[in-house]
Amino acid sequence: MTLYRQGSDAGLSPILRPRTADLISHNGTLLIEWVEKHGSPFHLVSPEALGENARALTDVLAQHGVNHALYYGAKVNKSPGLMHAALNAGIGVDVSSLYELRDTLALGAAGDRIVATGPAKTRAFHDALIACKALISVDSPEELDDLSARLPEDGEPQPVLLRLRPGSQAGSRFGMDADEVLLCLSVIAADKRFRFDGLHFHLSGYGWETRAAAIREASWLISEARAIGLTPRMIDIGGGLPIRYVDARGYQAHIERQSAADYRNHKQPSSFYPYGGEVSAADWLGCLLAAALDDGRSIADYFRDENLTLALEPGRALADQAAVSVFRITRVKTLGPDTAVVFVEGSSFSACETWFASEFLIDPIIIPAAAYTPAEKPCKAYLAGHSCLDEDVLTNRWLDFPAMPRAGDLLVYANTAGYQMDLLENEFHRHPMPKRFRVHHGADGMPFLTTDDLEMYL
Numbered sequence: 001m002t003l004y005r006q007g008s009d010a011g012l013s014p015i016l017r018p019r020t021a022d023l024i025s026h027n028g029t030l031l032i033e034w035v036e037k038h039g040s041p042f043h044l045v046s047p048e049a050l051g052e053n054a055r056a057l058t059d060v061l062a063q064h065g066v067n068h069a070l071y072y073g074a075k076v077n078k079s080p081g082l083m084h085a086a087l088n089a090g091i092g093v094d095v096s097s098l099y100e101l102r103d104t105l106a107l108g109a110a111g112d113r114i115v116a117t118g119p120a121k122t123r124a125f126h127d128a129l130i131a132c133k134a135l136i137s138v139d140s141p142e143e144l145d146d147l148s149a150r151l152p153e154d155g156e157p158q159p160v161l162l163r164l165r166p167g168s169q170a171g172s173r174f175g176m177d178a179d180e181v182l183l184c185l186s187v188i189a190a191d192k193r194f195r196f197d198g199l200h201f202h203l204s205g206y207g208w209e210t211r212a213a214a215i216r217e218a219s220w221l222i223s224e225a226r227a228i229g230l231t232p233r234m235i236d237i238g239g240g241l242p243i244r245y246v247d248a249r250g251y252q253a254h255i256e257r258q259s260a261a262d263y264r265n266h267k268q269p270s271s272f273y274p275y276g277g278e279v280s281a282a283d284w285l286g287c288l289l290a291a292a293l294d295d296g297r298s299i300a301d302y303f304r305d306e307n308l309t310l311a312l313e314p315g316r317a318l319a320d321q322a323a324v325s326v327f328r329i330t331r332v333k334t335l336g337p338d339t340a341v342v343f344v345e346g347s348s349f350s351a352c353e354t355w356f357a358s359e360f361l362i363d364p365i366i367i368p369a370a371a372y373t374p375a376e377k378p379c380k381a382y383l384a385g386h387s388c389l390d391e392d393v394l395t396n397r398w399l400d401f402p403a404m405p406r407a408g409d410l411l412v413y414a415n416t417a418g419y420q421m422d423l424l425e426n427e428f429h430r431h432p433m434p435k436r437f438r439v440h441h442g443a444d445g446m447p448f449l450t451t452d453d454l455e456m457y458l
């Protein structure tokens, strides 16, 4: 028996793609066998979801006739399967470390499919990027100096973007203000070893409106670059496209209704990811392309008229529905007649927002190892990890269960690919790292697993 709801009364139950819903609803026994064999927690990765998400975005860009370049923000998840899926879908990869770059190259990507971002690139990372002529987003005049010192005297020029810090993010340590960008433009214009490809930014928050405002700022600098003889071809607007984890109405109702009493520590977090947002990533992009610049042109018109490519680096939006994380319940400690703390084998390092003083506002799906009886009563419980830290909780929120969970039942967290499942994972207490698998279906329709290791995709 599997308990989750979809539709208008869904509350915080996760939106699931049909394949995942089918796997969870009809294969409880198999999931329990997999946990026995591979340990708890484990993650099931669905790389094909990434290709579908990429297509939804490129369709919008194509409908608007806008030249585009999509780069998968590989930081969102350590799965090589997702990186492989991005390359198979014909898009590029945004790398933020030498190690992400190495994996991308090992999977067969050429340098022109790669953009490198981040303010603290090391010398070794710069050298590797120069060697494959990947596009480098330069974060500061200091980085431009360092890069210049690494560039060879001859050969193909090094493609670079300059990262702008738009006015809305004046306090951010990322990127440069307009004056610093102008300074870097003059350095680049005087040095044939650079090829100026355009401007870059990445903003925190999830509004398309702030991206529209930043494009307005960038458009002025694009004109300045052209005025000094440079030939920019791109504005890269980073990531931050929103995804929807739960039904928008159910989410809104929850937000309005919740109070400190819903949390075992009596502390209601002050902010949450917009788990039940009204717009999908594709709608968000449509709104952005239709937004007006100061001269009245839409952003889509601007990119077309100026022969510019709109680049995006979505992480979370491309990883939407690309993984679930499965935990086994190890013990249930009663706290009262109808309240309990549920301990899982695993820790909040594998799925939680409590480390960010927030909460994952998505209910886990329980898969009972044996059917509940009608005599069993609903209860409330919070979820604790297996470590020695009181703070190690998957959720501080009291969750409603139809019956008291039991040791051996499973809890499935849906949609964990975006920064949830492995950002903080470690071997605390020497527990082995959780495993990652890819689910396939045999000719008989039966699901089976392969490991999601780099070697599987080489």
Ligand SMILES: Cc1ncc(COP(=O)(O)O)c(C=O)c1O
Pocket: 073, 076, 094, 117, 118, 202, 238, 239, 240, 241, 313, 314, 315, 316, 317
């Ligand atoms: C430069 C840059 N690009 C892209 C992203 C991906 O953002 P998101 O996963 O919200 O789309 C990030 C995330 O921090 C980033 O720093």
